[in-house]
Amino acid sequence: MSTASFETAASGLTEAERAKASAYLNETRDRLRETVADLCETQWHFKPAEDRWSIAEILEHLVIIEQAVHGRVAGMAQAPEAEPGRKNAQVEEIIVLGVPVRSQRVKAPPIAEPTGRWSVEETLKRFVEARAETVQLLDSGAVLRGRVQSHPVLGPWDG
Numbered sequence: 831m832s833t834a835s836f837e838t839a840a841s842g843l844t845e846a847e848r849a850k851a852s853a854y855l856n857e858t859r860d861r862l863r864e865t866v867a868d869l870c871e872t873q874w875h876f877k878p879a880e881d882r883w884s885i886a887e888i889l890e891h892l893v894i895i896e897q898a899v900h901g902r903v904a905g906m907a908q909a910p911e912a913e914p915g916r917k918n919a920q921v922e923e924i925i926v927l928g929v930p931v932r933s934q935r936v937k938a939p940p941i942a943e944p945t946g947r948w949s950v951e952e953t954l955k956r957f958v959e960a961r962a963e964t965v966q967l968l969d970s971g972a973v974l975r976g977r978v979q980s981h982p983v984l985g986p987w988d989g
Contacts, residue, residue: 842975851968859961862889866954874950887944889953894942896960902979903967903989909977912988916978936983 843851866874866885874886883891948956967989968974974989981987 842973848968852965855961855965855968859958862892862957863954871950883944886946886950886953889950889957890944890946890948891938891942893948893953893956893960894944896957896964898942900960900963900967903972903974906977906979906989907973909973909979912976912978912986916988939982 866889869885875884877884877887972989976988978986978988
């Protein structure tokens with residue numbers, strides 16, 4: 831029997847789930863970096879409409895959100911227990927497939943709105959650092975399953 835099916839004690843993830851999540855986080859980081867690598871300043875700051883964000887603003891928002899997730903994951907051990915029978919695979923599918931598509935537009939809370947606080951280079955550097963911290967949290971044994979916190983758009987979510 832493979833050990834990949836056993837949960838790791840503290841986090842509640844199987845080794846297969848942890849490996850899948852780590853690969854996804856690294857793949858999306860690399861894909862983002864490749865996508866923006868050759869953009870000029872005009873492309874970084876182009877807004878397709880007044881009510882839309884530029885690429886630079888989207889990246890700044892991603893940094894803010896990824897850093898906020900770190901705080902939520904750090905507090906997950908104190909969160910309420912998940913309902914019995916929670917379908918983790920369904921929740922993950924929504925996050926992995928649905929969130930990036932953005933078919934449902936949601937206004938970001940003021941704290942998560944971009945303000946142009948960093949240069950493009952600094953924002954990209956912060957994104958890479960935040961993603962590295964996310965991968966470290968994944969590997970740290972932090973509680974990632976079995977407890978949930980309320981999310982204003984996604985409903986109850988775990989680590």
